[in-house]
Amino acid sequence: MTDIIRMTAADLSTHLQSGEISAVDATQAHLDRIEAVDTDVHAFLAVSSDALDTARRIDERRAAGEKLGPLAGIPLAVKDVLVTTDMPSTSGSKILEGYMSPFDATVVRLSREAGLIPIGKTNMDEFAMGSSTEHSAYGPTRNPWDLDRIPGGSGGGSAAAVAAFEAPLALGSDTGGSIRQPAHVTGTVGVKPTYGAVSRYGAIALASSLDQVGPVTRTVLDAGLLHDVIAQHDPHDSTSLTDTWPSMAEAARSGARGDGLAGLKVGVVRELSGDGFQAGVQSRFEETVALLTAQGAEVIEVSAPHFEYAVAAYYLILPAEASSNLAKFDSVRFGMRVQPDGGGTVEQVMAATREAGFGPEVKRRIILGTYALSAGYYDAYYGSAQKVRTLIQRDFTAAFEQVDVLVTPSAPTTAFKFGEKLADPMAMYLNDITTIPANLAGIPGISVPIGLAPEDGLPVGIQVMAPQREDARLYRVGAAIEALLEQQWGHTLISKAPALGGK
């Protein structure tokens, strides 16, 4: 039998259901792995002290003959942006150090109800602002492929946790690529569902109209299994969709069997390739597209003329919404409180607290967002950005009239080194150029590993995008790509990741 921690969630599920492995075994194995490697990786901000008890109860229920869901007994890493009642929720910020939520995020509640075992909270850029986890107030997470490099962001902790076999499954949140870009740089799978498919209730808001919670895993099927658990209508979130969804796990299984590639129309976005993309990223991407063609897919180049305005629009909409969403961190009801020297009025206490409690990137974006919304600038900036959003949606609509899915490299480069882009915020922002359009348009996107860049031996991912509500397409196409490549390689990509720490 394979080592428990190296199993996919789907395999682990089979063993749990057959009784060969108990939930306690599975949980203990992952807790041991965290103990062994997380000093190096630093994927976790908190590890659950209840996990083993929870696992024991799952085992008891199974022993009592209760019919449990496919993921019952499987450990789950939870991005710290999601509030939990049993572990602190900080969103990577000092201002929320030790914060205990009186309620669980809806996705966490649904995961618990499905028998998943929240094992810990994962590191992230502060309030999900960043592409490297270097903006976490608790220190960066390291990429398991190269500990000197970033694991992506903002959800670097969740991606690194699954890449380092510290958890088979994780939850992330994606506002401009925070699930997909970390998947790209860590050789894992990440899905941003259609906006509204997964509840945002209990996700500490960054930009409400862009945020979406989704699965972070090592395989497309595992992502589908987790997606099926969390994509439920939630009356606590006004933007939650009431759709009945097909099973994403089924879509992944059908894709892995090779169904549906023949005749599939695949669009390559002219504006999201070529210049500005690392050579190895571009070549792996082109090889994968060629592989799809070889399987009978029809590849069409499509143009999205307004994508060049996407980053600009995003860096107006996000800071504007964030500046308002983060106003609640004021030292009155929860969180840090800093008294200015010699006391002060409540106004001064708030300002001192926010000065001390927020990191530089958060302050930068709050000030930028305040500017974009302020009197006299609204129309020029926020208003214009909302119009660009319309134009980008129109580009997608036009493209999806020609093709079934769109593909791009998931990010322009492989994992960069710590500090490389810290001094130049705009360079860091441009790293999200491939992922941002999907958030602006509310469409779903997946990142699937497609190999290592020859020049640096680091993972590369392909992004597949589908029209709103067509999440199942991502799983079919994503699983097909994954199966074809693994067949070609004779192994999974993640199995080539360097051994860490203890093992």
Added chain:
Amino acid sequence: MAKDALMDYDKALELFEPVLGFEVHVELNTKTKMFSAAPNEFGSAPNTNVSPVCLGLPGSLPVVNEQAVRYAISLGLALGCSIAPSSRFARKNYFYPDLAKNYQISQYDEPIAFDGSVDVEMPDGRIVPISIERAHMEEDAGKLTHVGGSTGRIQGAEYSLVDYNRAGVPLVEIVTNIIYGAEADAPELAKAYVATIRDIVTSLGISDAKMERGNLRCDANISLRPRTAEGEPPAPLGTRTETKNVNSLRSVERAIRYEIQRQAAILADGGTITQETRHWHEDTGRTSAGRPKSDADDYRYFPEPDLLPVEPSLELIEELRSALPEPPAARRRRLKAEWGFTDLEFQDVVNGGLLVEITETVAAGASPAAARKWWTGEISRIANVQGAEASALVSPQNVAALAALVDAGTLTDKLARQVLEGVIAGEGTPQDVVDARGLAVVSDDGALIAAIDDALASQPDVLAKIRDGKVQAAGAVIGAVMKAMKGQADAARVRELVLERAQS
């Protein structure tokens, strides 16, 4: 607080034209809050009617209360407004500790109702139409208590305590267009306008509309513009102040009058008016300066991304329109006829802002005459003395119960006034007060006869006079009996019994 210089009111009106505008906030009496399922309840223990949404806890999200939307549409229709086919919520961003998220969810450029008009009836019966710019939905803030310092006010307080029970209570804010031409009647018009809004929301049943509880709050904008000679163009509008904290109909009137006199004195003295919020102080009858309003106020409104547009169907709008109660002016005409009041009597009721109270008192079983007598008489007298709103003193149910006790002969008018005092003092229902204070009329003939016989026995000369047919002599005996009964007897019954016993 330095005393403001005030100009004589008539003199102020000679020199300046008052220009008005009102923002009335109506708290809706839904069961739950605007954006969360926490109870909308007055008077609960601090921070017990709160959900994660009310506290703005990380991860919480608002969801719109459907009933609040229906109420807002009904109110908009009652104000003669158009209902927007699509309206949106917006965030108004400013930091204040009673505002849990440090933004208020309100409506900005897309309110649910706009362009209305409401007829306001003045004390002399004139109808003045007031043009409504908009009515929009929003949420209330929490409640701050200032501790330390001498006044309990914000100035000089050592610290403040925040209770978020009120945070998120649904509000509709009604904004008028600028009102010209009110002239010397400005204070009366203001009062009559607020009374009209109160009547409308009460008849709709969408608000408890108790000003003393803050269910209905009026922010009054006032500016003065100098009069120009005939033929000359009018002077530009003056700088306005916004008077808040006006918690009764009476203080609406007083506050406007005060601001006119205060602003006139400053302007006549060559000074300038500061654009600012003024706080009305009921106790001193003055306003004081609050935070200056300036262009620095930058609320950074933007569409609330957590909420979706409200797009009421025409069917819903028509359903709500057909369920509207009759407009206040028509209702007043009907009530006057139903109650059979004279013009003068009815004007008294309207001017006292007592229509609702009398309607409810009649509904609770009292005769219109009795209801009017109590509300415009004794209750208004006490309200005046206490500087309070009559409606705040006693409930219509208790007034009806009091009238019933009089009708049943349990109380005389004089005793009933004592019982009313007890009710106002918080001793319970009229029956509770009667029981506790032992105030009922002695209707036990046995006890009366014993007292009469005693009195007659001790005044044999009087007895003789009565027997001689000098009936008026009975007065002395009646007086003695009433005294013995400590006033708790029906004098007419005593008289009957005295004459009866004297002949036996």
Added chain:
Amino acid sequence: MSEISEEQVAHLANLARIALTPEEISSLTTELDQIVDSIAKVQEVATPDVPATSHPVPLSNVFRPDVVGETLTIEQALQNAPEQADNRFKVSAILGEEQ
């Protein structure tokens, strides 16, 4: 193109209630200027005929019935409060006005 001044950043910091240091104001002024330069391009295509999109998935009339649901216990409400007294959240004196 230098559009953003230090005074402006200081004003924005005040609106956002962040007590930035003079050094932060200075460096943020430079950074914001660069960022705004590159994001101002949205104006090139945001013509009057283009409607604004504020929600990626168009929905409307999402309501909740007016039925009382769960509330927090007083312990839960106050469990994260930096300071409290009399079951209420305690804050320093407010010099300003009652809203």
